[in-house]
Amino acid sequence: MAEPSAGLHHITAICGDPAENVAFYTRVLGMRFIKKTVNFDDPGTYHLYYGDAIGSPGTALTFFPFAGAPAGRHGAGAPVEIGLAVPPDALAFWAERLAEHDVAFERATRFDEQMLTFHDPHGIALQLVGTASAADIEGRAAAAIPAEHAVRGFHGVGVWTHALDGTAMVLEEGLGFRRVATADDRVRFRAGDGRAPGAFVDVRVDPALAPERQGVGSIHHIAFRAADDDHEMALRDVLTTHGLNATPQIDRQYFHSVYFREPGGSLFEIATDGPGFTVDETAEALGTHLKLPEQYEARRAEIEAALPPL
Template identity: 50%
Template sequence: MGDGGTIAIGGIHHVTAIAADPQRNLDFYAGALGLRLVKRTVNFDDPGTYHLYYGDGAGTPGSILTFFPHVGARRGRHGVGQAAETRFAVPKASIGHWVERLMRHHITADGPAPRFGDGAPVLSFRDPDGLMLELVGLDEPGDAAGWDAAPVPAEHAIRRVLGVSLWLEAYERSAALLTGPMGFRASAQEGERHRYAGAGGAEVELRCAPGFWPGAAGAGTVHHVAFRVPDPAAEEAARGVLGREAGLDVTPVLDRQYFRSVYFREPGGVLFEIATDPPGFMVDEPPERLGEALKLPAWLEGRRETIERRLPELHPPSGRR
């Protein structure tokens, strides 16, 4: 990859996936999993579709999972060239609470079972669209901002997005990108699973699956994985490093209202994003009102009436407790 710059990545910023029914998505993530809906807006590239953001009480970068819920979307297919499992960090002592909570919400889970011999228990399950999720119990899972009326007691709440796994035909070039410009280090291996650790406690697992069928986008699949940088200057530097050092085709900087983004495909075909921490989700809503109203960027405000008419209504999640 070259011996030049390393990107100032501070961990994972968010993971974005595709869903089919927005209300069912809201009920699951803000109800069963107890995340806060921190922003309801639209897909800026397809304003007839919601873009829903879930996270901790303050919408802290690194706690965010977002969805494009396309009503009636067909189910995707998990395969190589995709990010597959998305992992959340929870306190290790809370795994028992989560076993009971998932059962109470009629969510079938496997585990808890350790992986990589590190003793961290892992609960594996799927959302209503089939998106693969894991809760990983850690002795030091990190902190999360709470909020009034949070559906999960603060001591058991999801702390952050711990990491993702990529399913790949071959892992070597993806590993070189991670350990080179992206500043990760190899931390564990178990069979065809290779784990890499980065800043902010982020983990990326590369799962080598030669000959497995390719993934197909659709409901229940990850659209992209975003890594965080502290400011626009670091993002501009990252764009240069990725193009110059890694020889990747990187997009221009795009304004996503709550962060600035550049996108590229890593060597295995997974869409990556570099996103800035600022300006954050409170740029257009106070902390106590996050996620309550449909927020549109200035260039879409003139179309608000049409957009609102096309979007399905959303109601507070059922079964929060």
């Protein structure tokens, strides 16, 4: 058995207009814009990254923008809900802030945690979850958001499926999560002691759910942490032993990746903690320049001319 994953590494979703995406996540939610690059497989499409000060594992939320593309439909066979961690006493601040920015929200309690649920401008399902462990992580003041109320990274992610067994097998036997609670149609899985960013995966099980239709407002994939290349390949070996088809390791410049589709239909990834987002920019300069994968650098002028302004 490989060492368990420490939790979520990053989440990648599909948005519409890229400038609207940047405005919402930086000016409303106060996340740092840490990387402006392009899709490794499609250099005509941005890949935008947000996170804490340096995009630490467990904080990086990334987007592929497709302005004008059809909206997706949330459903089974995909990750659907993104939970962002804040200290419990920050929820009152966030309720006021969302209202000031005309963001409709609802209050909810799940697994004894209070949260605000809402959608971003392009339909991504978001939750601000009040969790005591968030107060142990230093916040970053930004966009009139005091440091003590700032988003501290991921709380977790909600995965929707028709049947639990296959998804549970991947989380428990493949990635080393523990099943810790059940509430209504959701089963909670936890990495480690639950205090690190991105420690929770909540699996919603409902055979009547319509299948996911991917589009704007959908989560493309979620990535789980591996400490290094050796850890990643050990986790890959466990998954393939359980009959899953996993890709070879792929160099994504900021991390190394292995992709696989879990039995419930969701696209999962394992991503290494390093080398990190400061491999091609200083921490102070993160997100300020268009960074291109090496294979596209010779086409910089062409790519820059085709990309919309942010």
